[in-house]
Amino acid sequence: MQAGKPVLYSYFRSSCSWRVRIALALxxxxxxxxxxxxxxxxxxxxxxxxxxxxxxxxxxxxxxxxITIHQSLAIxxxxxxxxPTPRLLPQxxxxxxxxxxxxxxxxxxIQPLQNLSILKKVGEVSKDLREETKLTWAxxxxxSGFNALEQILQSTAGKYCVGDEVTMADxxxxxxxxxxxxxxxxxxxxxxxxxxxxxxxxxxxxxxxHPCQQPDTPTELRA
Amino acid sequence: MQAGKPVLYSYFRSSCSWRVRIALALxxxxxxxxxxxxxxxxxxxxxxxxxxxxxxxxxxxxxxxxITIHQSLAIxxxxxxxxPTPRLLPQxxxxxxxxxxxxxxxxxxIQPLQNLSILKKVGEVSKDLREETKLTWAxxxxxSGFNALEQILQSTAGKYCVGDEVTMADxxxxxxxxxxxxxxxxxxxxxxxxxxxxxxxxxxxxxxxHPCQQPDTPTELRA
Numbered sequence: 001m002q003a004g005k006p007v008l009y010s011y012f013r014s015s016c017s018w019r020v021r022i023a024l025a026l027x028x029x030x031x032x033x034x035x036x037x038x039x040x041x042x043x044x045x046x047x048x049x050x051x052x053x054x055x056x057x058x059x060x061x062x063x064x065x066x067i068t069i070h071q072s073l074a075i076x077x078x079x080x081x082x083x084p085t086p087r088l089l090p091q092x093x094x095x096x097x098x099x100x101x102x103x104x105x106x107x108x109x110i111q112p113l114q115n116l117s118i119l120k121k122v123g124e125v126s127k128d129l130r131e132e133t134k135l136t137w138a139x140x141x142x143x144s145g146f147n148a149l150e151q152i153l154q155s156t157a158g159k160y161c162v163g164d165e166v167t168m169a170d171x172x173x174x175x176x177x178x179x180x181x182x183x184x185x186x187x188x189x190x191x192x193x194x195x196x197x198x199x200x201x202x203x204x205x206x207x208x209x210h211p212c213q214q215p216d217t218p219t220e221l222r223a
Numbered sequence: 224m225q226a227g228k229p230v231l232y233s234y235f236r237s238s239c240s241w242r243v244r245i246a247l248a249l250x251x252x253x254x255x256x257x258x259x260x261x262x263x264x265x266x267x268x269x270x271x272x273x274x275x276x277x278x279x280x281x282x283x284x285x286x287x288x289x290i291t292i293h294q295s296l297a298i299x300x301x302x303x304x305x306x307p308t309p310r311l312l313p314q315x316x317x318x319x320x321x322x323x324x325x326x327x328x329x330x331x332x333i334q335p336l337q338n339l340s341i342l343k344k345v346g347e348v349s350k351d352l353r354e355e356t357k358l359t360w361a362x363x364x365x366x367s368g369f370n371a372l373e374q375i376l377q378s379t380a381g382k383y384c385v386g387d388e389v390t391m392a393d394x395x396x397x398x399x400x401x402x403x404x405x406x407x408x409x410x411x412x413x414x415x416x417x418x419x420x421x422x423x424x425x426x427x428x429x430x431x432x433h434p435c436q437q438p439d440t441p442t443e444l445r446a
Contacts, residue, residue: 055371056332067317071331074323081316093304094290100297108294108331109279113341125349125360137348148278 006031006064009053011038012214012221015111015175016072017060021209022171023076027083035216038116073107076168088168095163098156102149102169106176110145114138114179138183146180146190153192160196166203174200178211229254229287232276234261235437235444238334238398239295240283244432245394246299250306258439261339296330299391311391318386321379325372325392329399333368337361337402361406369403369413376415383419389426397423401434 008024008031010017024031036059037044044050045057054061054070061068062075065082069075080088089096112118119134126133156162161169177197180187187194200206207213212223231247231254233240247254259282260267267273268280277284277293284291285298288305292298303311312319335341342357349356379385384392400420403410410417423429430436435446 055374056328056368057371058332065317067320069320069324071324071327073331074320074327077323078316078320081319093301094288096304097290097292097297097301100300101292101294104294104297104330105279107327108296108335109281112331112335118336121360121363122345122348125345125356127349133348137344140344145279148280151278 006062007034008032009034009036009050009059009061010214010216011036011059012211012217014038014059015115015179016058016107018175018178018209018211019072019171020060020062020075021214022174022205023079023088023168025205025209026086026088026166027079029079029083033215035214037216073103073168073172076171080168086166088166088171090163090165090167098162099167099169102152102156102161103172105145105149105152106169106172109148110142110176111179113141114183135183138179139185142176142180142183142185143189145176146185146193150190150192153196157192157196159199166200170196170200173197174206229285230257231255232257232259232273232282232284233437233439234259234282235434235440237261237282238338238402239281239330241398241401241432241434242295242394243283243285243298244437245397245428246302246311246391248428248432249309249311249389250302252302252306256438258437260439296326296391296395299394303391309389311389311394313386313388313390321385322390322392325375325379325384326395328368328372328375329392329395332371333365333399334402336364337406358406361402362408365399365403365406365408366412368399369408369416373413373415376419380415380419382422389423393419393423396420397429 006029008020010021010033036050038059045059051057053068056070058070060072060075061070069078076088089099119138122137123134153161158164160166161173173193174197177193210223211217212221229252231243233244233256259273268282274280276291279293281293283295283298284293292301299311312322342361345360346357376384381387383389384396396416397420400416433446434440435444
């Protein structure tokens with residue numbers, strides 16, 4: 001690996017990894033990618049080597065500027081502070097608050113309740129191996145968050161989640177919508193979310209970073 | 224209510240509300256508090272009035288400078304940008320990344336998996352009304368996060384979570400430790416977490432904002 005190049009530990013389908021891939025693409029940051037398969041071999045994130053790197057056993061993790069950062073929003077905020085162009089947070093503190101509020105709503109209020117590891121635990125605790133139980137759980141977590149988000153976007157959105165510039169909130173929105181689609185969520189109640197998502201998916205950075213375009217994307221899922 | 228004074232919607236026991244109460248206390252920001260009882264009347268956060276204010280039906284929510292902000296970390300970042308003294312984020316971007324990484328580890332990786340609303344759902348899905356099932360679930364969520372946190376703190380901590388100044392990470396740590404104690408987590412494996420927590424609890428801002436000192440704290444839980 002070339003010295004000094006950031007290294008991203010990523011899984012093609014991880015929505016948190018996708019957030020960071022979009023940020024890297026938008027800011028034009030060249031990086032190496034190390035795929036971590038969250039399913040194969042019982043989950044490569046549980047390997048000794050990976051645990052030494054990230055004790056939370058999660059992706060994404062970014063090695064950059066001599067440090068190792070976990071947690072997608074912490075990574076994006078660091079990129080924003082050290083590589084500010086193009087900006088992913090508006091200049092106005094009130095608009096920045098809206099961006100962070102929407103990002104946290106998704107990152108703390110939706111994603112953790114419907115990710116792979118929690119659904120496994122839901123299956124265990126319910127002693128119910130039917131995929132439907134997990135699907136319903138995931139759908140409830142997402143619709144509960146999207147009901148709130150759709151309403152919040154009425155007062156913050158322009159072309160994108162907050163005004164007319166792409167922000168960190170958009171980097172959280174698109175991967176969460178992809179999860180919702182995978183879990184067969186009905187989008188009828190979410191016209192604003194759908195419309196913003198469609199606009200964002202037309203942008204090159206969102207396409208290059210898309211789960212169907214990654215080095216570790218299985219052939220059958222490639223676009 | 225006095226015009227222009229920030230208004231915090233809070234519940235004495237909510238760990239996310241406590242994070243914001245610490246920030247307000249440290250920065251010496253005068254505010255009005257509106258208690259929202261998450262249990263009484265089936266949960267006052269589900270009232271029409273509160274839903275109109277915060278569609279996520281969660282505390283904390285802060286009305287300040289003519290805007291309404293939800294999500295504790297978004298609120299703290301806004302306070303930091305508009306009322307920078309004393310600072311809750313270090314100046315060095317690498318240290319800021321550590322602070323945000325630890326904050327997000329707790330705010331996205333632990334708290335949402337053990338809060339009141341998820342434990343209710345765990346009870347429903349497991350068709351098991353024993354408190355023990357919920358307790359075990361909460362303990363697992365917390366110990367899994369604390370195992371990682373204890374390791375991460377080895378390389379970031381000084382007197383507090385990151386270096387020797389109180390930061391946003393500490394505002395997340397103390398309320399999460401209180402939750403862990405309530406869920407009877409064994410602290411033997413977490414000497415660093417315990418030690419930092421003890422140091423922080425000695426500070427006035429952490430005491431004033433403590434769940435046992437709030438206007439809505441029930442008499443029997445008052446310190």
